[in-house]
Amino acid sequence: MTRPIQMVDTRSQYLQIKTAIDTAIHEVLDSAAYINGKAVQDFAAALGAYLDVKHTIPCANGTDALQIAMMALGLQPGDEVITPSFTYIATTEVVALLKLKPVFVEVDPQTFCIDPAALRKAITPKTKAIVPVHLYGQAAPMEEIMQIANEFAIPVIEDNAQAIGCHYLFSDGTKKKTGTIGTIGATSFYPSKNLGAFGDGGAIFTNDDQLAHNMLMIANHGQSKRYYHDVVGCNSRLDSIQAAVLNIKLKHLDRYNAARQEVAAFYDQAFEASDAIITPFKAAYSTHVYHQYTIILEKGNRDELNRYLAEHKIPSMIYYPVPGHKQRMFDSFGLPKLDMPQTDWLTERVISLPIHTEMDEEQMAYIAEHVLKFVKK
Numbered sequence: 533m534t535r536p537i538q539m540v541d542t543r544s545q546y547l548q549i550k551t552a553i554d555t556a557i558h559e560v561l562d563s564a565a566y567i568n569g570k571a572v573q574d575f576a577a578a579l580g581a582y583l584d585v586k587h588t589i590p591c592a593n594g595t596d597a598l599q600i601a602m603m604a605l606g607l608q609p610g611d612e613v614i615t616p617s618f619t620y621i622a623t624t625e626v627v628a629l630l631k632l633k634p635v636f637v638e639v640d641p642q643t644f645c646i647d648p649a650a651l652r653k654a655i656t657p658k659t660k661a662i663v664p665v666h667l668y669g670q671a672a673p674m675e676e677i678m679q680i681a682n683e684f685a686i687p688v689i690e691d692n693a694q695a696i697g698c699h700y701l702f703s704d705g706t707k708k709k710t711g712t713i714g715t716i717g718a719t720s721f722y723p724s725k726n727l728g729a730f731g732d733g734g735a736i737f738t739n740d741d742q743l744a745h746n747m748l749m750i751a752n753h754g755q756s757k758r759y760y761h762d763v764v765g766c767n768s769r770l771d772s773i774q775a776a777v778l779n780i781k782l783k784h785l786d787r788y789n790a791a792r793q794e795v796a797a798f799y800d801q802a803f804e805a806s807d808a809i810i811t812p813f814k815a816a817y818s819t820h821v822y823h824q825y826t827i828i829l830e831k832g833n834r835d836e837l838n839r840y841l842a843e844h845k846i847p848s849m850i851y852y853p854v855p856g857h858k859q860r861m862f863d864s865f866g867l868p869k870l871d872m873p874q875t876d877w878l879t880e881r882v883i884s885l886p887i888h889t890e891m892d893e894e895q896m897a898y899i900a901e902h903v904l905k906f907v908k909k
């Protein structure tokens with residue numbers, strides 16, 4: 533291998549656009565507007581235009597974005613929030629933090645996203661929000677989810693942290709970007725995300741003026757005008773340097789997602805003939821932006837594959853080894869004992885292979901060759 537293989541290669545990506553990034557960062561340093569400077573406003577406007585959404589509110593990270601969304605909806609302690617168990621902990625952690633009640637539901641093992649039938653069954657008169665997650669860059673079936681949500685008049689918060697730039701196609705032919713379909717969308721600019729900053733960052737989206745007003749206030753100490761605090765809020769800001777970096781990278785996002793799709797297509801083809809590997813599902817209703825390339829190892833032990841690859845200098849990751857409903861953090865919540873066979877089945881079999889915007893064909897071929905060698909053993 534001429535270049536070592538990494539799960540993500542943010543440094544090589546930076547070097548491709550170094551001059552533009554360095555200039556943008558220096559502009560912020562010269563302006564000395566480190567917080568809420570022009571770069572933040574420019575980025576919010578550019579991202580809103582890219583996503584085609586009315587309001588974009590930058591904040592400190594994706595976890596805060598979810599929390600601010602839930603606070604803006606006025607959720608009260610004990611209100612039920614439906615989320616998949618098979619997701620990154622941030623989605624459900626904020627539910628717990630706000631003393632809401634997490635209601636974990638199964639995912640569809642094909643899409644890795646919330647199963648609409650399980651969602652419908654989990655709705656009670658106390659359900660006050662639904663939080664679908666577009667896991668690994670594959671959109672959840674939003675058309676069905678929105679139908680159910682509208683039927684019961686329950687707001688939907690899309691966790692779009694892994695799917696920025698993903699297009700959704702509705703059966704009537706309308707197209708929307710994920711994150712702009714539900715009542716509110718939340719995203720993260722953690723460095724390894726498809727649109728990643730050089731530190732933490734996040735944003736919240738909505739087409740609803742009142743919610744946008746609430747979220748803007750909540751993210752800024754609940755203040756309506758300086759030193760007048762109308763509601764309990766928090767301090768959640770995107771800093772100007774991160775905004776400047778993101779503004780440059782946003783221009784490349786579609787190209788970055790296309791590069792990920794090319795890596796995925798290479799893997800798909802390499803694994804096509806193997807009956808041991810299930811490659812990621814591609815829904816007819818959306819594009820897939822491959823935040824992760826996650827396979828299901830149907831035959832063979834994925835932990836052994838993980839070790840085998842490591843021995844050959846190929847990193848791989850288990851996202852996520854423990855589903856939400858089995859995390860000890862919820863022990864004190866008195867939740868019912870849940871039987872989640874699909875989630876457990878996936879949790880034991882998934883493994884994510886390296887995928888990023890700077891992979892070359894030699895690396896992809898080397899990885900595919902070793903995965904295939906392992907499954908044939």
Ligand SMILES: *Cc1c(COP(=O)(O)O)cnc(C)c1O
Nearest residue numbers: 593594595620622623693720722
């Ligand atoms: C990364 C991520 C988050 C949290 O974002 P941070 O910026 O790390 O706080 C939330 N949900 C999902 C699905 C994520 O992947």
